[in-house]
Every structure is written in C-alpha cells, then in structure tokens.
Amino acid sequence: MKVLSILVVLLTLIYFSLFRNPLPDIQRNVCERIRSKNYPCELLNTTTEDGFVIGIHHLSNPGGKPILLWHGMLQNAATWAMNFPSQDLIYLLHDAGFDVYLGNARGTIYSQKHNSLDPKNDSKEYWERCEFDYGSRYDLPAVIDYILENTGYQKLGYVGHSRGSTLMSVLLTEKPEYSYKVNLYVALSPPVFVANTKSPAIRLINQALKNLYVNDLFSLFGVHSLGIKNPVLIKMFTEVCKTTPIVCEFAVFMFAGWDFDNFNRTRIPIYISNPETIPIQDLNHGLQCVNKGLFGKYDFGSEKNIEIYGQATAPLYDLSKIPHDGTKWMIYYGGNDIMVVPEDVDTLVKELDPRVLYSKPIFLPKFSHLDFVWGTNANKFIYYDVVKAMLKQDFGKISK
Template identity: 35%
Template sequence: MTLKFNSLGCLYGGEQSVHFPMPLRVVLVLILTVPFCESTWDFQRREINANKRKIENYSTKESSNEANIKEDTYLSTTELISKYGYPSEIHSVITQDGYILEVHRIPRRRRATPVLLVHGLFDASSTWVLMGPDKGFAYMLYDQGYDVWLANARGNTYSKKHITLSPSKPEFWNFTFHEIGIYDIPATIDYILQRTTFKRLHYIGHSQGASTFFIMCSLRPEYNKKIISMQALGPAAFIGEGKSPIIQVMTYFEKQIINYFNSVGTYEFSTNNDFMKRITSHFCKEGKSTQALCSNVIFLLAGFDEDQMNSTMLPVILGHYPAGASVKQVWHFSQLKNSGRFKQFDYGRNENLQLYGRATSPDYDLTKVVAKVAIHYAANDYLVVPNDVEKLRRALPNVVGKYLVDFRQFNHIDFTWAVDARELVYSKVISLMRLIQNGDL
C-alpha cells in the first residue's frame, strides 16, 4: 500500500510511498481530509437531496427536540432506560482475573427468557438503547417479553474497575478481546443464569461481541450448552478482506503506531469525556455545516450509508461512542486483519514459544463452537465483508442460517444505529430466536 497527496491535499494511492514522522498523524489526516475528497477515493456517494426526509427519533414529539438530544448525550445507559419509561437495574460481575464489570438490565419478573446483548469494539451497553424506545433493540426485546441484559466489556466506560489494579496503571490494560472471551462473557453468563435460575439464555453479539462468543465456546466449550441461540450481527472474526480506509492505514502502520503509544505511555483508546461530548454536541448537531464531517468519519470506518444514518442523533451517538478499549485490543484486531486468520494474540516468536509452545499464535478452534449460530451480515460492511462471512460460516459446525440484510447500503454500525434496523434486522433475529427455542430450527 502506498499513499500520496494530490493537489488538494487529499490522500490517495500512488506509485511512491510517503513517509510520515509520526504515524498517528496519518490517521488524523485521513480522517480530516478524506471526507472532502470522495471523488479521489471513489466512495460511490450519492448527492444528498435538499428535501431529505426528517426522521422521527422517539415515540413522542418531546423526545425528539434539541433539549432531549443534548440531555441524552450525557445520560448513562440506565438513566436513558428509566427516562423513557422502562425499568432498569445495575449489576456488578467480578471476573476470574479480578475485573469488575457493570451489567445493565431491563428486567421482566415472570419467568421471561433471558437474552444477553454484547456490544462491539469501543462500544458499550448504551448502543442498544441510545436510539430511543422506537428504535433501540433492547427496548424491542423487552416489549417482546424477554428479560434483557446488556453487557459491558472490561475497559469501557462502565467497566473500568478491578479488585486490585488501577486503570491508571499499564497492567490494567494488558488485555485484548481474548480475555473478554474467556473471562468477561463466561462470568456474565454465569451471573445471569444464577440470578434468573434459567439454565440457558439467548446471546446477541455485534462485531467484537460475536468474536468473544466464538472465543469463549472454542476455549471453554462447556458454555455451548448454556446457549439457546447465538445471533451474530456483523461478526468480526475473519476480517482479512475488510476495506475500511481507516483500518487499512492503521494496520499498514501497525508497528509504528503501537511503538508510538508505548513510547508515550498510553495503553487506552478513549475520547469519551465531557470535553468531547461538548465538542460533538456543538459540531455534529442538526443544521451545522460540520455535521457531515462527523458522519463521514463513521462512514469511512464502517461503510457509507446516508439513508440509514439518523444525523439528528449524531450528538447522542458520539456522546456515548467511543466508550474505550485497550491499545492491545486494537492491536489484536490489526493482527487479524493482516493475517486473515481468527487467531490468538501474536507476541512474537520467543514469547509465543513460551506461551503457546509454538512459534506462531494458534487459531481459535471453531469446530468446538457447537451452539446454534445465526449469522447476519451486510453487503456494504467495510469491516466484515461477505467473503469473510462465508469463511466463518464454513468454519462453524452448527450454523442455522446466514442472512444478508435486505438493504444494499447497510453497513457495520447500522446493526445498532440504523433508522430501519427493526424492520431489516431485529424482527428477523427475534423470529429466529423463537424458532430455535421452540425446536423448529
């Protein structure tokens, strides 16, 4: 991969390499310049209609006004749930290696089947509710009679605690999604089943939330029997053919970026603070000329889909996302991208020999994932492309179906934030959950 600047200052592929003194600036320049250079990048964007339809965000007029948008930017997951008239609970789960996870619940008391929703990279439990009761998947599941549990992986906004380690210390951040899969998810499942006295639950995982499920069931296969169904939304297992420009640049400069973070003593990826919330509330709100920049950064990462992006809600989305992750976590995904494999973290030859007994890191054994899995994928997903989805389908032994979202521009983040996600994805997911639970699939 080579990059050049054109006369407008836009990055594009060229014959000669460009060398940058600080690799992080490459990513920043990409994010800031590419949205204004779509012709160079050939993103196939369509002209925005001046009379583009306005989207009703919530079920009442009051909840769609600017004041509510600003308020929802700052509310926590449980505060959002309570604000819109649903019951909410906060639970604490301690993992085997000492991380304290905050799990959120929309409880039903009358022996309702539990369902666990697990977010993706940089995300949190809020992703399932921040679009409001007319759009959020968690609300829909509750309305359909499920006992809804929302996970938070270690290192995000709600799970930044440990029984002995401080998040200000590098030791706290010495994890990838591997540890989330072998510690966080099993501990959360055990807690839910003990609390509800059910023997099994439904699992819904988006992106990394699907990856961690596969890791859990491959390395701790006893958890397969605790799953009724697993609904994988844009599962980020095999990602070698992903075409996101941001990810391509970051993986190309993987070593330089990691070395830079190590040199400055930074082990956490997070920009979700009050200062950033004020910035996004101002620059990303409806009517601002800078709003397109906010959505284009998301599109560069996940795939362009203006029709399903509720631009009015951008301040709320960016008030909750990104919710934090470890640098090592992102590094692990970079390794998956560069290798085209779904494998454990590669520490280098010497450490691999000590840890794994072999020179290279081993692949996760997906033949051990015997729980029933339904795969939901999108044609315009820049991170998890159809070819990689098919590779995953072939590797799993008990796939009940592979379902392409019936909307050509649907992208990676549309699984949680799309305007029409209920009709395009969630109704299908719930239908499959019922069929599997009733033994009809």
C-alpha cells in the first residue's frame, strides 16, 4: 500500500510537470502570444523571386509608418515577443503609432513553403538555398517591396538582431538601390565581421567541422540541416528549464555570453520554446567568415567558385558600395556579448563610410548577445531611443 501511494504521488508530480503550464506563452504561436497581450496580429505571405513563400507577422496600425524587424539565427519572429508590452520593442513601436512587421527567414516554420521545392523531398537543393546570402538577395527585397506596396509609403524603418543585421548589411552592398527604401537601419549586435568571436559553442562547432570531418558525415548521410523539431524533445527541454534553469542558462550563455542581471530566469522556458532549423551550408558560411576574418560570399572551393563567381576566390561583400545619402545606421553592441565582440564591431564601423551612421555606435558594457531582444531592460537602454529616432524619420507617404 505504501509503495502504491508513492507511485501515485510520483505519477501526479509527473503529470503536473508535463501538462500543467504556468507559462502559457510556451504553447502559443507568434500571433497567439501577441494577441494575448491585447495587440493585433495576422500572418501575411509574400513570394520571393526564387519561389520561397515568406511569412510576415503583422501588428496592424492602419496609416502608421511601417517598421520591419528581422530575427537572428535559430530563431523566428517569436523572438520579438518574449517578454511583456512594456519591455518588447514591437509593442512600444505599435503604441507609438507604427505599423509593425516581423519577417521570418526562409526555412523557418513560418517560411518553409516553396513553389516547387520541398524541405524533405528536395532536401539538398532546398536547404542550400536557405543560406543567408539568398535570404539577403531575395527575402528582404520581397518583404520590403510587399510592405511598401501595401502601405503607400516610399520607405520603411528596419531593426535587425544578429543574423537579421547580417542580411540587411549584405542587401545594402549587393542591391544598393534598397538604401533608398530603408531610411533608418538599427543593427543590434551585428555579426558582419566575426573573426574574434569568443563563443565557446561556436569555437567547438568550428573545430568539429574542420577536424572531425563532420561535414563529410553530413554529406554521406544526406543531412543538410540541423534542428530540434520533435515536440516531445522540445517539451523535455522546456521542463528542464523550469525545474533546473541553470542548465538552460549555461547552454544559452555558452553561445551568447553572460548577463544574469538582464535576464528573466522565470521566462527561460519561453525563450527556448521556439527552436529553429539551421541549414548546414548557412552554418558553414558563417564559420568561413570566422576563419577568414572577412565578410564574404560562400566559398565553394576554387573550381566551383570559378563556375559561379567567375573567379577562384569567393568575392567579398563590398561595404563601400553602400550609398552615403541613403540608409542611415544605428549600431548597438555589448561588452558581455561573446558572439559579436567589440573588436569586430570596430572593424565594421571602420569599413563603413562615416556618413552612413545616424549616430555614434552605442556600447552597452553589460549586454550579452541575446539581451538585445530578450533583455528586461533593453527598453531603457535601446528601445526608447529607437522609437524616438524612428519618429523623426520621413517615410515618404505617397498621396493617393
């Protein structure tokens, strides 16, 4: 009888840990999460020139100036809706009257459809086209043009975190005409130059790919993307984060850096509840930038480079091509950020024409890589100033 009682207690504890959810945002999709805070949300779609259907989350504010926000690697639009209305940038922008749009990179759960390719049946070709160079040249132009066509404005504001900053930086070099469609670009911890990254996780992955022939194994077994999509595994991870948050904190901080003061530990299960897939080629491209210390296109090897680029070496993204009379940049970076370190941001600033800077780059000594989107005081140190700067911009409303 005593054994049975213990068993009942154990089963009850397991039930409550697995099915009782004190953090409902864990189970909510992006729009459900936003609507639960009493803000409007709809999922729109536009198709890129190369056939990807890109999902765009929209916090409608009819007639408001359009702002586009773009997430980082291993994330989707949910990253902008992790905390509360007084803390998250999307709500502050909406409260200020802006028409807010959240992009989702190709290959994420909200942008996995393609006109002819399938992530399962056409795995290799599909996931190779999810590398960030394609996202810069196709996703951003498609979304920007869609927003401008449907709002009647000539320009929009842009906020990119991490990889979202990389995409815009590439776009402005490869298609400089978009510098006249984006009036203000807020780059939050931009990984453009990354030679000095101190992330132990990135360094470990880099060594594994180079020295353990992991890339060869991926090719041998037809693995073209990595990610945790199994709902049972996601549930397990979120439960671990609830009961033993230090485990998840350590995993996150191994990538991004340490900052306990600016991190809401009770919401860690929400922060890691939307894991995304990373294409192998995209990962390799990023690591090439780390190893070469250069901001360049994907290096296929000399033979294929000649076929694709017309030269043996992969071309660099030429930041000098960015028009100085177009998009203005606001750059924020952190002292506890081990992924994008100050030395590399200094390199970026030196490569840019000073005339493209809206203001002097802002250094936040205690900020880690994820504080720029998840930090509880990002509103105080970044978002209020971003809203003020956007309010001053001329978006060029077209009279109808």
